[in-house]
Amino acid sequence: xxxxxxxxxxxxxxxxxxxxxxxxxxxxxxxxxxxxxxxxxxxxxxxxxxxxxxxxxxxxxxxxxxxxxxxxxxxxxxxxxxxxxxxxxxxxxxxxxxxxxxxxxxxxxxxxxxxxxxxxxxxxxxxxxxxxxxxxxxxxxxxxxxxxxxxxxxxxxxxxxxxxxxxxxxxxxxxxxxxxxxxxxxxxxxxxxxxxxx
Amino acid sequence: xxxxxxxxxxxxxxxxxxxxxxxxxxxxxxxxxxxxxxxxxxxxxxxxxxxxxxxxxxxxxxxxxxxxxxxxxxxxxxxxxxxxxxxxxxxxxxxxxxxxxxxxxxxxxxxxxxxxxxxxxxxxxxxxxxxxxxxxxxxxxxxxxxxxxxxxxxxxxxxxxxxxxxxxxxxxxxxxxxxxxxxxxxxxxxxxxxxxxxxxxxxxxxxxxxxxxxxxxxxxxxxxxxxxxxxxxxxxxxxxxxxxxxxxxxxxxxxxxxxxxxxxxxxxxxxxxxxxxxxxxxxxxxxxxxxxxxxxxxxxxxxxxxxxxxxxxxxxxxxxxxxxxxxxxxxxxxxxxxxxxxxxxxxxxxxxxxxxxxxxxxxxxxxxxxxxxxxxxxxxxxxxxxxxxxxxxxxxxxxxxxxxxxxxxxxxxxxxxxxxxxxxxxxxxxxxxxxxxxxxxxxxxxxxxxxxxxxxxxxxxxxxxxxxxxxxxxxxxxxxxxxxxxxxxxxxxxxxxxxxxxxxxxxxxxxxxxxxxxxxxxxxxxxxxxxxxxxxxxxxxxxxxxxxxxxxxxxxxxxxxxxxxxxxxxxxxxxxxxxxxxxxxxxxxxxxxxxxxxxxxxxxxxxxxxxxxxxxxxxxxxxxxxxxxxxxxxxxxxxxxxxxxxxxxxxxxxxxxxxxxxxxxxxxxxxxxxxxxxxxxxxxxxxxxxxxxxxxxxxxxxxxxxxxxxxxxxxxxxxxxxxxxxxxxxxxxxxxxxxxxxxxxxxxxxxxxxxxxxxxxxxxxxxxxxxxxxxxxxxx
Numbered sequence: 001x002x003x004x005x006x007x008x009x010x011x012x013x014x015x016x017x018x019x020x021x022x023x024x025x026x027x028x029x030x031x032x033x034x035x036x037x038x039x040x041x042x043x044x045x046x047x048x049x050x051x052x053x054x055x056x057x058x059x060x061x062x063x064x065x066x067x068x069x070x071x072x073x074x075x076x077x078x079x080x081x082x083x084x085x086x087x088x089x090x091x092x093x094x095x096x097x098x099x100x101x102x103x104x105x106x107x108x109x110x111x112x113x114x115x116x117x118x119x120x121x122x123x124x125x126x127x128x129x130x131x132x133x134x135x136x137x138x139x140x141x142x143x144x145x146x147x148x149x150x151x152x153x154x155x156x157x158x159x160x161x162x163x164x165x166x167x168x169x170x171x172x173x174x175x176x177x178x179x180x181x182x183x184x185x186x187x188x189x190x191x192x193x194x195x196x197x198x
Numbered sequence: 199x200x201x202x203x204x205x206x207x208x209x210x211x212x213x214x215x216x217x218x219x220x221x222x223x224x225x226x227x228x229x230x231x232x233x234x235x236x237x238x239x240x241x242x243x244x245x246x247x248x249x250x251x252x253x254x255x256x257x258x259x260x261x262x263x264x265x266x267x268x269x270x271x272x273x274x275x276x277x278x279x280x281x282x283x284x285x286x287x288x289x290x291x292x293x294x295x296x297x298x299x300x301x302x303x304x305x306x307x308x309x310x311x312x313x314x315x316x317x318x319x320x321x322x323x324x325x326x327x328x329x330x331x332x333x334x335x336x337x338x339x340x341x342x343x344x345x346x347x348x349x350x351x352x353x354x355x356x357x358x359x360x361x362x363x364x365x366x367x368x369x370x371x372x373x374x375x376x377x378x379x380x381x382x383x384x385x386x387x388x389x390x391x392x393x394x395x396x397x398x399x400x401x402x403x404x405x406x407x408x409x410x411x412x413x414x415x416x417x418x419x420x421x422x423x424x425x426x427x428x429x430x431x432x433x434x435x436x437x438x439x440x441x442x443x444x445x446x447x448x449x450x451x452x453x454x455x456x457x458x459x460x461x462x463x464x465x466x467x468x469x470x471x472x473x474x475x476x477x478x479x480x481x482x483x484x485x486x487x488x489x490x491x492x493x494x495x496x497x498x499x500x501x502x503x504x505x506x507x508x509x510x511x512x513x514x515x516x517x518x519x520x521x522x523x524x525x526x527x528x529x530x531x532x533x534x535x536x537x538x539x540x541x542x543x544x545x546x547x548x549x550x551x552x553x554x555x556x557x558x559x560x561x562x563x564x565x566x567x568x569x570x571x572x573x574x575x576x577x578x579x580x581x582x583x584x585x586x587x588x589x590x591x592x593x594x595x596x597x598x599x600x601x602x603x604x605x606x607x608x609x610x611x612x613x614x615x616x617x618x619x620x621x622x623x624x625x626x627x628x629x630x631x632x633x634x635x636x637x638x639x640x641x642x643x644x645x646x647x648x649x650x651x652x653x654x655x656x657x658x659x660x661x662x663x664x665x666x667x668x669x670x671x672x673x674x675x676x677x678x679x680x681x682x683x684x685x686x687x688x689x690x691x692x693x694x695x696x697x698x699x700x701x702x703x704x705x706x707x708x709x710x711x712x713x714x715x716x717x718x719x720x721x722x723x724x725x726x727x728x729x730x731x732x733x734x735x736x737x738x739x740x741x742x743x744x745x746x747x748x749x750x751x752x753x754x755x756x757x758x759x760x761x762x763x764x765x766x767x768x769x770x771x772x773x774x775x776x777x778x779x780x781x782x783x784x785x786x787x788x789x790x791x792x793x794x795x796x797x798x799x800x801x802x803x804x805x806x807x808x809x810x811x812x813x814x815x816x817x818x819x820x821x822x823x824x825x826x827x828x829x830x831x832x833x834x835x836x837x838x839x840x841x842x843x844x845x846x847x848x849x850x851x852x853x854x855x856x857x858x859x860x861x862x863x864x865x866x867x868x869x870x871x872x873x874x875x876x877x878x879x880x881x882x883x884x885x886x887x888x889x890x891x892x893x894x895x896x897x898x899x900x901x902x903x904x905x906x907x908x909x910x911x912x913x914x915x916x917x918x919x920x921x922x923x924x925x926x927x928x929x930x931x932x933x934x935x936x937x938x939x940x941x942x943x944x945x946x947x948x949x950x951x952x953x954x955x956x957x958x959x960x961x962x963x964x965x966x967x968x969x970x971x972x973x974x975x976x977x978x
Binding site: 129 | 270272275276279280359360361362364
């Protein structure tokens with residue numbers, strides 16, 4: 001099974017290398033400051049992204065924090081929530097794309113959670129109010145998260161025209177979807193309206 | 199009246215001073231207390247205001263916390279996040295109940311109402327307090343006051359996090375009386391919540407006060423008037439203004455001060471009371487000895503010197519008391535002495551008139567009770583005045599002492615009193631004697647005085663006249679007895695009897711004299727007096743050149759009144775001056791009239807002793823002479839010898855001046871007085887008139903003839919004319935002629951005549967004398 005997965009990945013990687021490009025994205029806020037932890041993802045302007053097997057993700061619980069706080073996965077991906085603290089944590093979500101609750105547990109829960117609908121899922125721990133994790137589920141395999149410099153690169157984009165969408169958990173209008181069109185190997189820059197950090 | 203006493207005044211001053219001091223202290227302390235009380239109330243309010251704000255803040259925090267707890271409840275969050283409206287609403291109510299919220303509302307992030315536990319709002323409605331939501335969105339929580347319907351709520355808003363904010367829970371806690379009461383008990387103030395209604399007026403939402411007291415709350419001026427200090431705090435509110443009114447009853451706040459005030463007032467009153475009592479006691483301690491001194495002085499005033507005043511104090515009052523005691527001693531001693539003086543004649547040591555009267559009064563009382571008689575004698579020395587005048591007052595005084603001694607010796611009984619009443623007047627009281635023994639005693643007294651008295655080598659001869667009255671025969675009243683004794687004495691003196699008993703006839707005579715006096719006055723005024731003129735005949739030539747003017751009183755009812763009857767008491771009363779003036783005027787006028795008729799007559803006028811010493815006499819005569827145009831040589835003035843001897847020096851001075859005017863002077867009644875020849879020598883007289891007693895006794899007594907002859911010789915030797923009075927017979931006339939007397943006057947020649955008759959007599963006299971001269975010159 002694992003071998004199979006590995007092969008597929010390898011094949012895909014091989015294909016990408018053959019004729020792939022990448023889009024560099026720079027995200028700043030309304031003041032021009034780089035915005036880290038912004039999610040950027042690309043959708044082909046025409047057609048759909050290829051049906052690829054979504055990659056799974058891990059959101060750790062370390063020192064009463066979800067790490068990373070912001071994550072992005074492709075629809076259908078499974079996310080594991082390993083508890084690395086020596087206290088129990090709970091993970092819940094009332095977000096419409098995925099409502100679930102992992103009751104208080106140590107270690108790694110038996111099953112990862114599968115997020116099969118696109119959208120934003122906000123997760124918390126019901127005994128630690130300060131713990132929050134944002135998981136954006138997108139219908140594309142092409143996504144990235146900005147680094148501390150607000151820069152991100154969406155790789156493996158076949159040559160095509162794309163619309164790149166940016167999202168940040170603090171953006172003033174939660175429903176806004178700032179979108180920019182770009183060709184593979186292009187570069188875009190987003191200036192987001194953000195709420196001040198709490 | 200009340201405050202006229204020293205004690206009252208002292209007390210009043212003290213009390214007023216104390217009152218002023220106490221009142222001032224009271225006012226100052228009171229004002230300080232009041233100021234403090236007000237400041238206290240104000241401070242209390244300020245503190246309360248801060249406390250209240252703090253409480254509200256705490257309250258809202260507490261509510262926020264409670265709301266947060268609810269909002270964070272996982273089940274609640276789950277319900278809110280995942281369930282339908284109805285479920286959410288019931289969850290809201292359920293969780294709201296946990297924290298006793300009265301209203302719970304859920305608001306979405308767009309500010310729209312999701313659910314309302316009170317059922318007031320509908321889903322999708324805009325939430326009425328958008329500011330609250332904005333605040334909670336930025337700050338994480340918010341609280342505010344707000345009106346929902348008619349009620350006010352304290353609203354808190356917290357987010358519902360899943361785990362980020364997905365909605366806002368707003369919880370409202372009703373602002374009701376219970377809250378107000380809680381706050382009231384925490385702040386110790388009355389707490390009321392107010393809001394401005396649609397009509398712009400304040401309305402009461404809730405209050406710690408009972409309902410009936412709330413109406414006044416909306417009018418702060420009224421509150422202030424009712425004694426409340428108030429603060430209004432506008433509460434942080436959305437929509438209609440909600441405010442809280444804190445009030446502090448000043449009356450209540452001031453209650454402890456009022457108690458202090460009452461205590462202060464009591465202390466002040468007590469102080470005043472104590473000061474009144476103290477000052478009264480103090481005043482009494484001052485005035486009590488004064489009252490004792492007053493009592494003492496009254497006693498002294500009444501003549502009670504028996505006991506000294508007893509004040510044992512060493513202060514000023516004690517000193518005053520000692521001075522009073524000294525005064526008492528002094529007064530009592532002096533009074534003793536004054537009493538002695540008052541009742542004793544200092545010269546003779548005999549009782550005086552006052553003591554005599556006392557004793558007489560007592561004796562009359564005793565005699566009346568015992569129905570026994572008593573006798574009173576009044577004695578007057580004869581010729582005492584002469585002794586005094588000639589020998590001097592010291593001799594006179596010694597004479598009085600000797601008389602007193604003799605009189606005392608003459609009275610053997612102790613009960614008899616001899617007193618000197620004044621001058622040479624003595625009185626004797628015989629308290630148990632009848633008339634017979636009084637006579638005996640009177641005789642004895644007279645005998646005692648008859649013995650010659652030698653004073654400083656001079657033999658003084660005094661006699662006395664005594665008047666005797668007996669009780670009750672001559673009267674029962676002291677004054678009556680004394681007056682009648684006096685009358686009897688005068689009778690004795692006049693008749694040279696030695697002593698005389700009172701006779702009622704004497705008294706009538708006395709009364710007559712009194713009425714005569716007033717009639718005499720009328721007589722002068724109504725011209726009842728007339729002047730008669732008696733000629734003086736020149737024994738050598740038988741011519742008449744002189745007449746003596748003599749006053750006659752022709753009384754309308756009594757008829758003719760003798761000068762002897764009215765002249766003496768006219769002299770005594772001083773009325774003689776008026777009469778003399780009248781006489782002089784008439785006489786000089788008559789003289790002038792005769793002159794005009796060609797009758798040459800010199801008129802002599804009698805002048806009394808009293809006038810002689812009157813220094814205006816010469817001026818008066820000068821005036822009259824001028825008035826009538828008469829030469830002074832035509833007027834003679836006759837003065838009795840005794841008149842001159844009363845005060846010879848004065849008399850001589852006046853006579854000198856009269857003589858200087860040219861008036862001639864004549865000495866009347868010469869030989870009856872005690873005139874000293876040395877005076878006679880000095881007097882400017884022109885004529886001597888021998889007293890008629892000598893002339894009339896010439897043929898009976900050899901002595902009288904000797905006196906007449908000697909007087910004529912004396913007069914001639916001194917260059918004076920000599921006139922004989924009282925010539926009643928031809929024999930006398932012849933004898934006088936033989937003795938070479940110059941002039942004669944008397945009934946034998948002519949009585950005093952009125953002017954017209956005198957003129958007729960003069961004519962007749964001249965005619966007969968011319969015949970006689972022709973018929974028998976040997977008769978001349």
